[in-house]
Amino acid sequence: MADSLNAHFLSRKLHSLTGLVPVGGFLLFHLWENSMARKGEQFYNEHVVQGIGDLLNYKLAIELCLGAAILFHGVYGLVVWWQGRSNTRRFRYGGNLRYLLQRITAFTTLAFILWHVITTRIAAGLDEAVENNLFLHMQRIYEDPVNVVLYIVGIAGATFHLANGLWLLGINWGLTTHPRAQKLSMWACTALFVVITFLGVHAIWGFNQRLF
Amino acid sequence: MATPQEFLFRIKRQDSPDTAPYWEQFRMPYAPGHNVVSALMYLREHPVNSAGNKVAPVVWECNCMEEVCGACAMLVNGVPRQACAALLDGLPQPIVLEPLSKFRVVRDLQIDRSRMFEALKKVKAWIRLDHGGDIHRHAPLISPDEQDARYLFSRCMTCGCCMEACPQFHQNSTFIGPAPLAQVRLHNSHPTGAYDKEERLHAIMGEGGITDCGNAQNCVQVCPKEIPLTTAIGELGRQTTAQWLRDLFAR
Incomplete structure (x- = not known):
């Protein structure tokens, strides 16, 4: 059994799967739901936070699974990161640069998620005033321009990591083998990156429409 | 581009697998049509560094001289390639030769594959x-x-x-x-x-x-x-x- 399961191969496959399905899927959903902030404080608090929150069955279980998936993807990602010795200074190719960026954005994303979860989800759990008006809470966070920059960098890092990770998944699972297929999937992933980064920036703008 | 009077080489040398590497410079009079292997052959005949000291000849490997055997792979100006196919004409000087960095060095440019x-x-x-x-x-x-x-x-x-x-x-x-x-x-x-x-x-x-x-x-x-x-x-x-x-x- 142990042999046919192939723990090493399984871990690698789980690493790319957890990145795509729970974590990447949630990122898409999360940026989309928050892009509705442009509809205003009342709509956001009632229909996005309350409305979608009410629709989510087994919310705590979902959150725990998501946390476990991020933890596995992150910890196993550290193992993968440890195995590489980036050499972009000697070999200045696009693919090599994306290899390095995938590793840098892994760290920025992990740090951003930690900070974001502590200052929003956990803050709301500790303080009822925050939980009752998440819109106002976010608006206050974005009053500091440093936070706006950190959020844009954090979100763009995460969306790059997802889009580039999807391109890598295509090769690792043998869906895109030929250079032409890999070039086409690069275009598709670039489009995905642009669209979801736009959603994220749109969400930030929605909370504080005097920003841009 | 004006024809140079001579070629200047900077070669990363190492006396044995366990000793520290060091750099040494060599000069060779200009002749057209040289490649890195033929230059190393010249340096084997004239093992004198640019300071004028007679030294042990630089060790390297080569075999086919037509880029099909893979034996003479080394870093030529930082680029991994076959020394026999690296023509000196057109290479920026000094020409820097190093062993491939990912393998154990046996001696000088010779590596353990x-x-x-x-x-x-x-x-x-x-x-x-x-x-x-x-x-x-x-x-x-x-x-x-x-x-x-x-x-x-x-x-x-x-x-x-x-x-x-x-x-x-x-x-x-x-x-x-x-x-x-x-x-x-x-x-x-x-x-x-x-x-x-x-x-x-x-x-x-x-x-x-x-x-x-x-x-x-x-x-x-x-x-x-x-x-x-x-x-x-x-x-x-x-x-x-x-x-x-x-x-x-x-x-």
Whole structure:
């Protein structure tokens, strides 16, 4: 059994799967739901936070699974990161640069998620005033321009990591083998990156429409 | 460009595997049509450094002189390539020669490539003749299209340039590197070689195998034989994924 399961191969496959399905899927959903902030404080608090929150069955279980998936993807990602010795200074190719960026954005994303979860989800759990008006809470966070920059960098890092990770998944699972297929999937992933980064920036703008 | 009076070389030398490397400069009078190997041959005849001291001649390896054997791979001005195919005319000076950095140095520019051959053994990069079948029958036919595709991979000369450029291949990693993976692609697609396809795939599904590729795709950029290494890696991604599913559900 142990042999046919192939723990090493399984871990690698789980690493790319957890990145795509729970974590990447949630990122898409999360940026989309928050892009509705442009509809205003009342709509956001009632229909996005309350409305979608009410629709989510087994919310705590979902959150725990998501946390476990991020933890596995992150910890196993550290193992993968440890195995590489980036050499972009000697070999200045696009693919090599994306290899390095995938590793840098892994760290920025992990740090951003930690900070974001502590200052929003956990803050709301500790303080009822925050939980009752998440819109106002976010608006206050974005009053500091440093936070706006950190959020844009954090979100763009995460969306790059997802889009580039999807391109890598295509090769690792043998869906895109030929250079032409890999070039086409690069275009598709670039489009995905642009669209979801736009959603994220749109969400930030929605909370504080005097920003841009 | 004005013809230079002489060539200036900066060579990274190392007296033995365990001693520290050092740099030494050499000069050679200009002559047209030199390549790095012919220059090293000149320095072997005139082992005098640019300070005028007689030193031990620089050690290097070469064999075919036509970029098919892979023995003279080294860093020429930082680029992993075959010394015999590196023409001096047009190279910026000083011409910097270093051994490939991913392998153990034996002496000067000579490196120990045994890790590559161990990898070829690990993935069974050969066709078994004695496979229990009737060897007196005609060999199975291969379509011209498949012949063309396989020919690209058969050009590998195990020079190590792809490993030199690979961020996942280094002295502390177990990754077998792009070249042996391409040989799995080559031998799996041979009608008789396919008998051992499953064994080859299992050999690259563990630690140090195909999963350790980071898809930086430097290998395909530097390969002197223009082998479609990343295509092989993508195809092996498909073959290993299918093999993994077969192992899980069809045993």
